[in-house]
Amino acid sequence: MKPTARIITRTLLTPLLVGLLAAASLAGCAALTGNIVKVQSLRGTDVQAPDTETVSPKLIGDREPVKRNFDQQPPLIPHEVEDYKITKTANKCLQCHSWMDAEEDGPTKVSQTHFKDRSSTDDANLSTRRWFCVQCHIPQTDAKPLVENSYKSAKAKE
Numbered sequence: 001m002k003p004t005a006r007i008i009t010r011t012l013l014t015p016l017l018v019g020l021l022a023a024a025s026l027a028g029c030a031a032l033t034g035n036i037v038k039v040q041s042l043r044g045t046d047v048q049a050p051d052t053e054t055v056s057p058k059l060i061g062d063r064e065p066v067k068r069n070f071d072q073q074p075p076l077i078p079h080e081v082e083d084y085k086i087t088k089t090a091n092k093c094l095q096c097h098s099w100m101d102a103e104e105d106g107p108t109k110v111s112q113t114h115f116k117d118r119s120s121t122d123d124a125n126l127s128t129r130r131w132f133c134v135q136c137h138i139p140q141t142d143a144k145p146l147v148e149n150s151y152k153s154a155k156a157k158e
């Protein structure tokens with residue numbers, strides 16, 4: 001670049017660019033303030049308004065296993081779990097679902113995948129990553145859905 005061209009770039013183009021950028025951001029701000037989105041809760045009320053509906057869903061009692069909606073879905077729990085405690089040292093779920101303690105023709109045993117450690121190596125013991133079952137397996141309640149849901153299972157879409 002010739003020295004004169006460099007001077008022109010510095011003295012003329014730079015302020016022009018800065019000016020253009022400033023104008024663009026001002027226009028952006030104006031568009032934003034003119035178009036404030038009001039944040040609402042899923043029930044359609046103001047997020048800061050106190051909850052008017054008291055929801056006390058009941059756990060659904062024992063029933064048949066629930067159909068899975070997609071491959072790799074952690075199956076939903078089809079029974080109550082209120083009395084099934086999981087602590088650091090004891091896990092009531094395993095009394096019925098482990099390979100070691102459960103009866104042979106008893107409830108479905110924990111998946112073989114639950115014995116793999118994080119490097120996918122099989123272990124004889126349940127992986128600690130799978131100790132807290134209800135992190136992934138969820139008991140069901142009779143709660144009404146908060147919003148309409150048109151979800152269809154992967155199978156139903158086929």
Ligand code: HEC
Pocket residue numbers: 064065066074075076077078079081084092093094095096097106107108109133134137
């Ligand atoms: C007293 C025995 C018992 C205990 C304790 C128990 N379950 Fe179950 N569980 C069952 C029975 C029976 C079924 C239904 C039959 C089946 O799926 O094998 C079942 C089904 C399930 C299923 C569905 C399996 C599928 O393939 O759809 C999951 C997930 C499950 N239980 C998780 C748990 C978790 C998590 C706990 C602890 C919070 C737990 N269970 C404690 C007896 C038990």
Ligand code: HEC
Pocket residue numbers: 072073074075091093094097108109110111112113114126129130131132133134135136137
């Ligand atoms: C990190 C998530 C996670 C945790 C924690 C977990 N599971 Fe699972 N579980 C899954 C997933 C995902 C599947 C389905 C895919 C598979 O088999 O791995 C599954 C499958 C199962 C099945 C069905 C097995 C079959 O043969 O169809 C049972 C029963 C089960 N889990 C019980 C348990 C119990 C009991 C615990 C606690 C000791 C537990 N799981 C902890 C994610 C988890």
